[in-house]
Amino acid sequence: MRFRIRPVDTTFYDLFTEAASHLVTGARLLAEMLAEGADQIDVAKRMREAEHAADETTHAIVRRVNSVFVTPFDREDIYSLGSGLDDIMDLMDEVVDMILVYEVKVLPSDLSDQVEVLQRCAELTAAAMPNLQSMKSLQEFWIEVNRLENEGDRNHRRILATIFSGEFKAVEVLKLKDIVEALESAIDGFERVANIVEQIALKES
Amino acid sequence: MRFRIRPVDTTFYDLFTEAASHLVTGARLLAEMLAEGADQIDVAKRMREAEHAADETTHAIVRRVNSVFVTPFDREDIYSLGSGLDDIMDLMDEVVDMILVYEVKVLPSDLSDQVEVLQRCAELTAAAMPNLQSMKSLQEFWIEVNRLENEGDRNHRRILATIFSGEFKAVEVLKLKDIVEALESAIDGFERVANIVEQIALKES
Amino acid sequence: MRFRIRPVDTTFYDLFTEAASHLVTGARLLAEMLAEGADQIDVAKRMREAEHAADETTHAIVRRVNSVFVTPFDREDIYSLGSGLDDIMDLMDEVVDMILVYEVKVLPSDLSDQVEVLQRCAELTAAAMPNLQSMKSLQEFWIEVNRLENEGDRNHRRILATIFSGEFKAVEVLKLKDIVEALESAIDGFERVANIVEQIALKES
Secondary structure (H helix, E strand, O other): OOOOOOOOHHHHHHHHHHHHHHHHHHHHHHHHHHHOOOHHHHHHHHHHHHHHHHHHHHHHHHHHHHHOOOOOOOOOHHHHHHHHHHHHHHHHHHHHHHHHHOOOOOOOHEEEEEEEEHHHHHHHHHHHHHHHHHHHHHHHHHHHHHHHHHHHHHHHHHHHHHHHOOOOOOHHHHHHHHHHHHEEEEHHHHHHHHHHHHHHHHHHH | OOOOOOOOOOOHHHHHHHHHHHHHHHHHHHHHHHHHOHHHHHHHHHHHHHHHHHHHHHHOOOOOOOOOOOOOOOHHHHHHHHHHHHHHHHHHHHHHHHHHOOOOOOOOOOHHHHHHHHHHHHHHHHHHHHOOOOOHHHHHHHHHHHHHHHHHHHHHHHHHHHOOOOOOOOOHHHHHHHHHHHHHHHHHHHHHHHHHHHHHHOOOO | OOOOOOOOOOHHHHHHHHHHEEEEEHHHHHHHOOOOOHHHHHHHHHHHHHHHHHHHHHHHHHHHHHHOOOOOOOHHHHHHHHHHHEEEEEEEEHHHHHHOOOOOOOOOOOOOHHHHHHHHHHHHHHHHHHHHHHHOOOOHHHHHHHHHHHHHHHHHHHHHHHHHHOOOOHHHHHHHHHHHHHHHHHHHHHHHHHHHHHHHHHHHO
């Protein structure tokens, strides 16, 4: 009897890269949604499509982690990373959805600062995913995402102060607060993803 | 020395079925709560009792998973399923509680659509739990729960649009939004339970 | 060949005790924040420092659990307990932050009942952490924390009724509700920690 060495499955790196690329799309659609004169119904439709595509990638990750014999890192970490990425997509989709359903009249202009933070987080994450294979340059990734999350936190506090300044009616405050908090949760989601990546890298080192 | 085969513990199927049957009770009490002329204080009292009964079932599951040597499927899946069912009960209890504590004046009539979705989810789940033993008919279960969750999602968006239409005062909007969101979270909870069941079934297949 | 018995790492007990002591500090700062004539900006600054210190303790726990070979109890339980304690600190910090950022005018006086519950939970938890080593007196701990959580729950309902009584303007209701809910989540966080401790003790017994 001979033990054959089973090659480590590389599909996971591709799937994580795919998942993160949906987030790049999502963040771009968010920026479009906030742009003056945007066709909001069309943007929402495309966001829904991106969210469905992201769902499929997540399902592919879950199916694979449940069916393969050897995984490149702990099954639970794969699962956490997959659902961590998926949660961000759901939050982005929710923001677009709320802008439509709530029929928000005026969006504070500093919302676009948060969307910019999201776009940079998404791009960094998409660039980092392929590096999970070599475990290289990951530290720069999580340090930068943590820095961006701090920036997002400061933006968030400033935006909340604007919303509660007395300038907006109570019902508008209620709507805006939901939207602003979903944006912040999405940024927090990237920090969570970066922490999972950090933990994976630490275990491997 | 001889290895004896330890029979797999079947108590878990009974406990999960019991947990899901509390949810059938909870969903029925929610429907009662919304019915015209309901004795809301009495319904809330019975909901609290149902919630306590559900807590005891959950504790029995946790105690059992921590004390037995052989479990019918992964310990963490048993734990997830148990706490997933328990979370739904907490949310149903919360809805009844909020209606009382907030002294909500007028409830939008389409809330009952969401409660109907919840009742169907609860019944499907209670019917599916015994099938965890044979692993039969589970696919129909999770497909149907996912379909119901999509229906609930559409209801939710419609109800939010109603609440924010300008017809309600800001403080009432605040109350209703909380209630409506807890209903939706409860429906999401069933989807999460269905996903856990799917994952258990996939591992066994 | 000889098996050497590796001594169980006791650092974890110290780290958990340290984490809980940050919560004692946090709860005390919350009480200061609510006191008449408080220098809120200074309290917020000290809360931020306490929160950073707590973060460092959490990171030390995570690093240790990922690097040592033998842990005194299941790795995932260590991780849950560490992040459970950290979540409470985040919520306390959030409360102080919201009071500042929202520029809340009037805080209902019964908020201090909740802060008192938090202080007692924090002290009990700090006293219980060293007992994880001997596994003694832990039952009294989780029973008492569960009792306090019930007390907090009754306070919470009473405070919500006050907030929604019509005495406060809609925007103030919105602010207060957030603050009150974060306080309740912090108390729930202690119950979650007590449940994790119970589960660890049950596994060891």
